[in-house]
Amino acid sequence: MNARVRLEKQQNRSGDPQRADQGFGRIAEEPPPHFAGTDLDGIYAFFARNGYVVIAGCLSSGELAHLNGFYDRTQRERPDAWGLGPRKPHHRHQGLIFSQPLLDYPELDPYTRHPGSYPAVCRLLGGEDRARFSEFNFRETPKNAGIGSQNFHHDATRPDRFTRVPYMPVDWLCAVHYLTDVEPGTPAFCVVPMSNRFETLRDAYESLGDAYREAPLFAPAGTCILYDTATWHCRYDGDGRRPRRTWHQYYARGGWLPSSLPHTDRYVRPPTPCLTDWNLFPERLALHTDPAVRLFFSHWNTAQCEWVASGFSDAVRRSMPRGYM
Numbered sequence: 001m002n003a004r005v006r007l008e009k010q011q012n013r014s015g016d017p018q019r020a021d022q023g024f025g026r027i028a029e030e031p032p033p034h035f036a037g038t039d040l041d042g043i044y045a046f047f048a049r050n051g052y053v054v055i056a057g058c059l060s061s062g063e064l065a066h067l068n069g070f071y072d073r074t075q076r077e078r079p080d081a082w083g084l085g086p087r088k089p090h091h092r093h094q095g096l097i098f099s100q101p102l103l104d105y106p107e108l109d110p111y112t113r114h115p116g117s118y119p120a121v122c123r124l125l126g127g128e129d130r131a132r133f134s135e136f137n138f139r140e141t142p143k144n145a146g147i148g149s150q151n152f153h154h155d156a157t158r159p160d161r162f163t164r165v166p167y168m169p170v171d172w173l174c175a176v177h178y179l180t181d182v183e184p185g186t187p188a189f190c191v192v193p194m195s196n197r198f199e200t201l202r203d204a205y206e207s208l209g210d211a212y213r214e215a216p217l218f219a220p221a222g223t224c225i226l227y228d229t230a231t232w233h234c235r236y237d238g239d240g241r242r243p244r245r246t247w248h249q250y251y252a253r254g255g256w257l258p259s260s261l262p263h264t265d266r267y268v269r270p271p272t273p274c275l276t277d278w279n280l281f282p283e284r285l286a287l288h289t290d291p292a293v294r295l296f297f298s299h300w301n302t303a304q305c306e307w308v309a310s311g312f313s314d315a316v317r318r319s320m321p322r323g324y325m
């Protein structure tokens with residue numbers, strides 16, 4: 001669906017509050033700036049204002065070849081893990097997802113703190129020792145997948161985001177890396193800039209006024225988009241002819257933040273809670289010999305605690321959602 005048709009479709013809907021989450025069709029006229037991964041001040045300033053940022057050229061051609069080869073190999077060897085086998089996929093209508101590939105593939109470990117985006121991740125989460133791992137998955141929107149529009153939504157949020165001062169650092173960050181080119185007609189990651197402190201998309205639309213825009217992010221393979229999980233976003237419709245592959249990694253903020261008020265030692269923000277109750281970290285990362293790596297993989301949910309207590313038992317892993325082997 002092209003932008004004009006989408007605009008008309010959405011304008012028809014915009015008077016209906018029941019349909020507001022599907023967008024208002026006010027598409028950004030200009031693409032946002034694409035920052036170099038080394039421009040940490042520029043990245044921080046843009047992100048702090050808009051709730052997302054685009055970083056150019058994060059992945060090399062060799063890494064893109066490796067990761068696309070990983071998709072081809074694992075879709076052939078482990079179709080169930082991608083939702084391609086007889087087992088029902090855990091994410092219906094959202095294309096293919098390989099959830100938790102880190103469990104069995106140490107070849108992916110270097111990507112978890114990738115030099116193209118990790119310095120920016122640390123800066124946005126409050127410092128080098130503040131970034132924590134949450135989740136890592138691969139997704140594919142195949143050609144002619146027949147998947148429907150994805151509603152605008154936000155991911156996990158914390159209630160204090162409406163009142164805390166300062167707002168930064170964020171609670172969770174998600175990094176979406178494009179592994180294939182995303183051009184008009186390709187399903188694009190789409191954000192509503194400055195929408196991370198609104199309860200509903202309609203609130204954002206009415207409060208932002210003329211500044212409200214829906215911004216589909218077109219960019220070549222290797223680009224990384226970092227967004228605050230509270231920012232409203234969706235997968236913007238493609239024309240069905242162009243497939244898309246994306247690597248998604250979520251990060252949380254670690255450590256306690258002290259109050260900025262004078263004459264107090266009161267701590268005001270605890271480490272961000274776990275993003276999910278099912279995501280597991282493999283033994284080689286959770287119990288790594290390097291304390292910095294252990295700290296990065298230290299946000300264990302209760303499923304992880306039980307798996308660790310079992311000695312990382314295969315049977316316990318298999319009993320958990322998405323623990324397939």
Ligand SMILES: [Fe+2]
Binds near residue numbers: 153154155233
């Ligand atoms: Fe999302």
